[in-house]
Amino acid sequence: MxxxxxxxxxxxxxxxxxxxxxxxxxxxxxxxxxxxxxxxxxxxxxxxxxxxxxxxxxxxxxxxxxxxxxxxxxxxxxxxxxxxxxxxxxxxxxxxxxxxxxxxxxxxxxxxxxxxxxxxxxxxxxxxxxxxxxxxxxxxxxxxxxxxxxxIPGENLPDEELLFVEPSMNFEKEIAAYRQEMLDADSSFDGCFSMKRMPNTKEYVDHCIEWANPRRDADEHGAWGNVLLAIRKSDMKMVGCMQVHNVLTERMKNYTGHVGYSVRPSERGKGYAKRMLAKAVDFLSSFGFEEIVISCLPENEASKKTILSNGGKYIETVFLDEDKVYLEKYKIQI
Missing domain, CATH: 3.10.400.10 (Sulfate adenylyltransferase)
Structure with missing residues (x-):
């Protein structure tokens, strides 16, 4: 053709x-x-x-x-x-x-x-x-x-597709709207990096870009990572956000793991978290990981279901003294 x-x-x-x-x-x-x-x-x-x-x-x-x-x-x-x-x-x-x-x-x-x-x-x-x-x-x-x-000639492409991107000012309005909805719902900003404390979107975007910059010096925690926005292709709405850590701090190693994520309140219950975690796991394979760790609160049944649906296996429950919470740790084989 x-x-x-x-x-x-x-x-x-x-x-x-x-x-x-x-x-x-x-x-x-x-x-x-x-x-x-x-x-x-x-x-x-x-x-x-x-x-x-x-x-x-x-x-x-x-x-x-x-x-x-x-x-x-x-x-x-x-x-x-x-x-x-x-x-x-x-x-x-x-x-x-x-x-x-x-x-x-x-x-x-x-x-x-x-x-x-x-x-x-x-x-x-x-x-x-x-x-x-x-x-x-x-x-x-x-x-x-x-x-x-x-x-693609002769193929039916999925109607509901998620696009994954690094934060940039190309998505300024969506990032701001996501942040406001999370604040209005008093929702936890899991996987959003410093979004909650940074009302200035450019400051937040620059912060995320620098965090993922492979040439930057290690910070005081020695960690590098990537913030990824989940954008629904049909209307280009930001439906989720996640942090994917390729270098872990001691806190991450012992408690929180390689991935954190959230879905905006109005878009929950649609299976987005499962697809986001699957993308994060696949991305982490490019760093050579054969196994990753991810954690959730014991009472967070939705997050637990997301982890299990991606092949998560329970490891142990730990107490994070810094935050005064228990966390269930799971491992996912890549």
Missing amino acids: TEKELWAEFCSKKNVDINTPYEAWGFGGIEESDTDKLAELVLKGKKFGTASSYDEYVMEDITDEIPKIGDYSVILNSKDEAVCVIKDYDVYIRPFGDVPPFHAYAEGEGNRSLKYWRDVHTSFFKKCLDETDMPFNQESKIICEKFSVEY
Whole structure:
């Protein structure tokens, strides 16, 4: 199927104006075969991110064409056959050295680790710039995109999909609304990092970005982690938030574990927590974990059900003296 044929079919079936702008392209890589391998990862749902060199746009004087939220693309294979339609839902620019682990995971390549992503993309971006006077280094700006698959010929995609993103000002209104609803309901901000004490959304977003920055020095607790927002694709509403810890403090090791999460009060009881925890577990596999620990209050039946539905096995009940609470600890094999 050609790009125009696929686009026309997509527009007809999804009620999209056929005159809506889109780009048609195939994924680039070091090897020619990478185009097909990466497209296949998209079709399997394993790849929902990509990256490009900001300097290339500068070099070609086309910065007005930098990808943005809402952009459609028709993905091509190595034979220029159209395989699917995707749509960007998050775009940001960071120095190469600051690109966080979740973006590497989103690209779906290799073991999905940040190390693998850096190794492959160092070679790729050097190749992209080797015919220019622009050097590639840790400060080189990278355009990071997250996208959803909108259409695959002959397949029925799920109607209710969750998108996962790192906090950014692209989701400023949703973060603020989530925080206010949690406050109004006097709900616990589990998995929200410092959202409760930070009414300024930009301060909160910057705090989350820095926490996940792989180049930052260890803080006084020695911990690194990632805040992930769960966004419902149908209306782009933030329905949940979670902290995923890839380096644990002693408190985390002994009591609270690798993952904390919450669902906004008006969206509870819809199965979102189960899907969020499943995503967190899969993400943690990219760090090489074979087992993770997660805890909940003994009286929190909903959280306990979520953990068990993801394969959790009870370990023990511990008393967290600092908070004067008992916690049930569970382990999940990856």
